Amino acid sequence: GEAPVLPSVTAEDQPAALAAVGRACAALVAARSAPLGAVLQDVADALPGHAFASARAGVEMAVIDAVANSIRIPLWRLFGGASNTVTTDITIPIVTPNEAAQLAAKYRGQGFQTLKLKVGKNLNSDIEVLKAIRLVHPDCSFILDANEGYTANQAIEVLDRLNEMGVTPVLFEQPVHRDDWEGLREVSIAAMEKYRVAVAADESCRGLHDAQKIIHGNLAHVINIKLAKLGVLGALEVIDAARKAGVALMIGGMVETRIAMGFAGHLAAGLGCFSFIDLDTPLLLSEDPVYGGYEG
Structure with missing residues (x-):
């Protein structure tokens, strides 16, 4: 049909x-x-x-x-042989503080040290979620992913308020709209100068042209590589440009199964050049349709 x-x-x-x-x-x-x-x-x-x-x-x-x-x-x-393993973070979606705390406790028990938090819908709610997670997983590292959800001022306020809580994220991913280049630059400067927090461009980088704009304009400290966003050859082009410019790299995914995430994992392990690895989406699916593949 x-x-x-x-x-x-x-x-x-x-x-x-x-x-x-x-x-x-x-x-x-x-x-x-x-x-x-x-x-x-x-x-x-x-x-x-x-x-x-x-x-x-x-x-x-x-x-x-x-x-x-x-x-x-x-x-x-085939991709270089740097390693045959990678260690991923795990994502906590936008949920209530109580639900976030339950997930964080579960992931702590499973050995996850880095939690990626989806934020950007409501600043005050985001802060409450972070507080709840911190109570049950006090030694975890945070990646914040706003998915374009904040203005530059809101993004900087989040970092200010986290600092008051004694929390410093290891990365702040796509804090502003993908076309808000000046806002991305503003957050990147403030985050690094005030708190030594790196900012990653994700949705803002959809190809080599965007990557070159980010690199040459010093708009972000990290570029997030997603194979479903760039294609494999396109991703390798962006990776090469970033490495030559000394810009750090992250690898992530959309909502792929273990087939595509397994490929991305091989690429990340083989190249060995990624500072942040976010290949958890198969772990978040309610049903896994794939037999075989990589092992956790």
Whole structure:
């Protein structure tokens, strides 16, 4: 039957993505005897830009995984072999203080040391959630992810109020709207100068052009790499640009299963260049449709 239209995340919907994958597969058939680099470039040409990023990423992952299997080496070694393990944070969504405390206690028992907190809907509620978590997991590290939810002034106020509580996040991710470049710069300067807190650009970086703008303008201290946002080749381009400029890197995901997150984990382990690793989304799914794959 006709595929349902799903809510758009990267400007894609399911019918458009499936049609795009069909075009990419046609390109793969035509280029099947070409070198890997040329094959991946044909895929990128068939699925250009941010509009087809996750579809492009899926095809690129399949091709690269097939190559690794054909030469019988694990993906982490193909990507450089720095390590064969990674340690991820775990996310607490926007919930009540009581619910957040229950989750934090659970994750503490499971050994998670870094908690990523979704904030940005209501400043006062966010502070109450942070207080509740701190009571049950007093030695945890915090990553704050505002998902574009604050103004620059609100973001700085959050850091001020946390400082009054004796809490300093290890990272403040995407505090302002993705197009608020001046606000991003303002928060980055204040966060580092006042509290030595790094600020990460996530939604603000949707390709190499955005990454170069962030790097050259000193707009953020960290760039968050997501394969479903950039594609694999696109991600490698941004990673290379950031490393050459001395900008730190984070790796995260959208809401992928262990298939895509496993690939991202191999990339992160193999490259060994990520200061922050946020590959927890399969752990948050109510049902895991994947058999095999990586082990926790």
